[in-house]
Amino acid sequence: MEEDGPSGNSSGMGPWKQNLYLLQERAPKPKAVLCKHHIENRPRHYGNEFHGLIDRTEAERMLLEAGEGAYLVRESTRSKDAYTLCMVFDKKVLNYKLYYDGAYYVGEKRFDTMDLLVADGLISMYVDLHASDYIKRMADEAIYEDSPYSRYTSATTDIARRPVTRAHNFVPYTFKAPHYCDYCRNFLWGLVHQGQRCEDCGFAAHKKCSEKTLHDCRPEAKYVKRMFSVDITTLCLAHGTDIPPVVTQCIAEVERRGLHVEGIYRVSGSYEHIEKLRLQYDANQSVDLSAVADIHTVCGLLKSYFRLLPQQLIPFSVHKELLAVYTETSMRPVHDRIRAIRKAMLELSDANIITLGAILSHLKKVAENSAKNKMTVENLATIFSPTLFCSGAIPAMPNHQLLHFLISNPQSLTPCITGRIEEEGEDEEEYEQNYEIQRPERPGETSSNHGSRRTSACTADDEDDFGPIEEVDEEPVIRNGFNGNTQPSTDRYGFFLNRAGGFLQEHAIEPERLRKREKKWIQMLDNWRYFMDERFEVIRNRCRKGIPPSLRGRAWKYLCGAMYQMEVSSNRFVFEYCVKQAGDPKWIDDIQKDLNRQFPEHEMFAREGKYGDGGKDDLFNLLKAWTVLHPEEGYCQGQAPVAAVLLMHMPVRDAFYCFVQICHKYLPGYYSAGLxxxxxxxxxxxxxxxxxxxxxxxxxxxxxxxxxxxxxxxxxxxxxxxxxxxxxxxxxxxxxxxxxxxxxxxxxxxxxxxxxxxxxxxxxxxxxxxxxxxxxxxxxxxxxxxxxxxxxxxxxxxxxxxxxxxxxxxxxxxxxx
Missing domain, CATH: 1.10.472.80 (Ypt/Rab-GAP domain of gyp1p, domain 3)
Known part of the structure; x- marks a missing residue:
């Protein structure tokens, strides 16, 4: 068998696809060498394979007698409270230092038991020993065009559609049955995390093969299992539609029976009913919106869909460009303004453009019935601007005016994909003839459709609920830091939007309501001692409702008592003193090994980029300062994620005092030896x-x-x-x-x-x-x-x-x- 492998040429690679599977079957099986003595204080996470403190020579003797695949765990003779895995492979005893934090990790692989860890290690080493040259050539000599996945996608590609340039969303994956790589068509060996699988289309590959795959991901509905909180492009590709199904169904239902309902989109629907419908969509259940009695619930579902997107329908980068263009062209002819805005719109993806066109056309229909539903373009722009835009600190009024303009001219601003027009080749007069151009009316102007207008954007009844609203949520940001290239955008929490396993966004809160909460929290923090002594139930209830994002870091310092400790004279310079110390090399080494494991998908701790190094430096200084403060207790792996979360919300000095309070007051003894x-x-x-x-x-x-x-x-x-x-x-x-x-x-x-x-x-x-x-x-x-x-x-x-x-x-x- 071996002579057909590494020495063969590329034409002889075929038999090895099956031989890799046979190699896994022939790999040594794990055999635990059990301890025959009773050991006091045996670690809870080890079984009878733990032999306590024994000499290395004695361990090797027992293992060699047991044969290939034998393993045991012993206490390290060099480091206190450290453990070593000893195993026999190829007639040699190998020793590995163990790290334990609730599971066993080897790179990206995670194992629940020691037996699984040893079995996977034996398989990997056996396959690598007997087919090392072949494995090195595997990904480089693969003919991707002849792979089953490539043939499948090329056969089902509609030539009328634009070419697919979407990257795969690979994550480590454990295949429960024998599986083969869709790139090189070779066997995926191992027991746990044998390879990578795309979460959107199911493409399976070795880790190295996944780095060579083309950007030809075609999401499928069976892998994209949710409707909400999924990127619009991914959702449309998965369902084979141009617009997300939930948007199409909600618009159709509102236009069927809601155009004449007074206060449509302004009146809130039942939150419980909206959540029930959302869960039904996420579970891929058939939803009949015509059976929903309250049309306002359908409107709330549509708004909830846009609020829960990982990135707003009009992302911050495009939104900022639109606002700049809209402002700069305010004194130019209307058709020039539309041409400039339309050019900026082309930065959006196809799915976003078509969906935006559908929602703008729908809102214009709603506004055309304003005589009955009392919802003018101004009202709709006020309501939907926080939903469609990721505005952040941008004042509300420019957003309202921009959306007013877009709603008034949906056909001219959002052409279909097949109708993308080259800006340089279009005649201005023909452009004006083809599209009915409207613009937002200014205070004091009159409209042929609505008669005289007041200076405010809303009616008198709307002023309280939908007056000028200032958007307070943080926007996804685009930062440059990868050798001049554009770094992936981040959501409001700082996580990259293209990471594996995206998070659901926070439950959307009306901006006006969020502003009121912020004022209450500021008042409470300014009078903290009074509320702690006399009205603690108010603090508790407000924490249960959720702390406003803009005040979360400050509130945490008060809640855990760090603010008080920072003001005490004896503690005021503790952090500065500890940071200047060299620290114990043993703990420093452990901390440095863990820095790259803490939230690598977050911009503060990314492996590359402008901000990752600064975040990791702060994390290192915080953890080092802790080990200087507590040299006997030292550092535990479970502390790094806690410190990282604190650093996401406050400077390193403040985070240190909060961290000390958590370890001292909230979780005492959690990070000590023995757990x-x-x-x-x-x-x-x-x-x-x-x-x-x-x-x-x-x-x-x-x-x-x-x-x-x-x-x-x-x-x-x-x-x-x-x-x-x-x-x-x-x-x-x-x-x-x-x-x-x-x-x-x-x-x-x-x-x-x-x-x-x-x-x-x-x-x-x-x-x-x-x-x-x-x-x-x-x-x-x-x-x-x-x-x-x-x-x-x-x-x-x-x-x-x-x-x-x-x-x-x-x-x-x-x-x-």
């Missing part, structure tokens, strides 16, 4: 689960699901690695206000609704499926609206926690006495 405090809280969570969801508790007990298997990452990282980002921020708001009981309540909600019904228990019958389910909970359960509501409904007082904590500590003392 004893985490294990105690695991016992408490188990008892609470028995009270809150007996069905889940019995199922977990039957399958020996220990809380340590899923709660370590949840609690130590305060859920920042386990929940969508908007939900993470809401959990942190409540956690810093109410304490660690919020972590228990969040965990109980996830467990109860993730595996808490007879059907769910039937679908996840064993340990592996349960743990996998808890790591991949559905969006409905992890959404901020659902999770926060259930957490607030759950009753869990401090007395119960104290009682369970006392019981857990007593049982542990009895167990180890």
């Amino acid at each position: 004893e405090a985490v294990q105690v809280d695991g016992d408490i969570l188990n008892k609470l689960l028995k009270e809150k969801s007996k069905l889940t508790y019995k199922h977990f007990k039957k399958n020996n699901v220990d809380p340590i298997l899923y709660m370590v990452e949840w609690f130590m990282c305060i859920f920042c690695r386990s929940l969508p980002w908007p939900t993470v921020l809401r959990v942190w708001d409540m956690f810093l206000c109410e304490g660690v009981k919020i972590l228990f309540k969040v965990a109980l909600v996830l467990l109860k609704y993730g595996i808490g019904t007879p059907k769910q228990i039937k679908d996840y019958p064993d340990l592996h499926s349960i743990v996998t389910r808890l790591k991949n909970l559905p969006p409905m359960i992890t959404s901020e609206e659902f999770l926060v509501e259930k957490v607030c409904e759950m009753t869990l007082n401090d007395a119960d926690l104290e009682k369970f904590h006392f019981t857990a500590m007593k049982l542990r003392q009895m167990r180890f006495s």
Whole structure:
């Protein structure tokens, strides 16, 4: 077999496609060398393969006697509280240092058990040993045009459509059955994360092959499983439509029975009904909007769709250009203004242009019936400008005027893809004849359609609700930092929009309502001592509603007590002193290894770019200062994500004091050696689960699901690695206000609704499926609206926690006495 492999030429590569699968089958099987002695204080995450503190020579003797694939875990003789994995491969004993934070990581791969880690390592080393030359040539000599995926896409391509230039959205993926690379057609070996798979079209490839694939992703509906919070281009390609289906259906329903309804798009629909419809769309269920009694609910669904887009229909880069063009051409002829705006519009994707044209034409129809529905172009522009534009700090009035202009001239500004006109070749007179050009009326002007107008943009009844609104949400930003190239745009949280596994956005709040919340929070922060002493329930309720994004960092400092510590004279210069110290090399080395693992999809910690180095420098200084402050406790991997979240919201000095408060007051002992405090809280969570969801508790007990298997990452990282980002921020708001009981309540909600019904228990019958389910909970359960509501409904007082904590500590003392 070996002679057909590396020495063969490209024409002889064919047999090796199957031989790679045979190599995996022939790889040594893992065999644990079990310890025959009782070891006190055995780490909870290791089994009988842990031999404690033994000599390296003794370990090698036992392993060589056991043969190929044998492995054991021993305590390191060089580093305290460090462990070494020893395994036999190719008649040699290999030693690997282990890092543990709730799971085993090797690069991008994550393993739930030591046996899986060893098995995957043996397979990878065996295949690499026997086919190393072939593997090196595999991606370079592959004929992509002859691959099954390429033939499939070329056969189904409609030549009338524009060429596909969309990049694949690759993420590490574990294939449960033998699978082959769609690029080189070779076997994907290994047990976990054998390769990469595109989340939008299902293209599977080796990691190196994925770097060579063409930009020919054609999303399919079976992979794009949601309707909301999905990029418009991806959604349209997946469903084979020019406009997202939910937009088409909502517009059709409103035009069928809502054009004459007074206050259409101004009156709010039922939030519960809107969310129910949204979940039905996300679950790919058939939705009959004609059965919805309240047309305002359909209008609310349409507005909710645009608000929840990962990037607004008119992104910030295009929006900024449109505003500049609209302002600069204010004194020029109308047709010149339209030509300039239309040219800026061509920067939008095809799906965005067609969708924008559809919504503008629809809004113009609504405005044409303003005599009955009382919704003029001015009213509609005021309502929809925060929804369609990512305006940020831009004043509201220019946005209203721009959208007023677009609604008045939808045909001339948003041509179909097939009708894209070359600006240089069009005659101005013919242009004016082809399109009916209108412009927004100015205060004091008269209109042949509406008669005399007042100076305000809205009617008197509308002034309170839809007066000049100042958009306060942060916009996606475009920054230059990759060797002069354009860096991918980011959402309002700073995450790149083209990252794998996008987050749902925060539940949209009316700008006027958000401004009122900000004023209340500013007043409360200015009188913090009074509210803490006399009106703490007000603080708690406002934290449960969510802290305004613009004040979140400042509020967190007050909530955790960092602001007070920063003002105490004895603590005022602690950070500056600690940062100047050299630090323990042992901890410094561990911190540096973890810097690139913390939110690499966030602009502050990106591997490349203008801002990544600065964010990682701040993260390093914060964690180093902590190890200087606590040299005995040192650094734990679970601390880095917590510190990174704080740095996203405040300067490094402020983040350090907040971090110290979290480690001292909120999670004491969580990051100490042995994770004893985490294990105690695991016992408490188990008892609470028995009270809150007996069905889940019995199922977990039957399958020996220990809380340590899923709660370590949840609690130590305060859920920042386990929940969508908007939900993470809401959990942190409540956690810093109410304490660690919020972590228990969040965990109980996830467990109860993730595996808490007879059907769910039937679908996840064993340990592996349960743990996998808890790591991949559905969006409905992890959404901020659902999770926060259930957490607030759950009753869990401090007395119960104290009682369970006392019981857990007593049982542990009895167990180890």
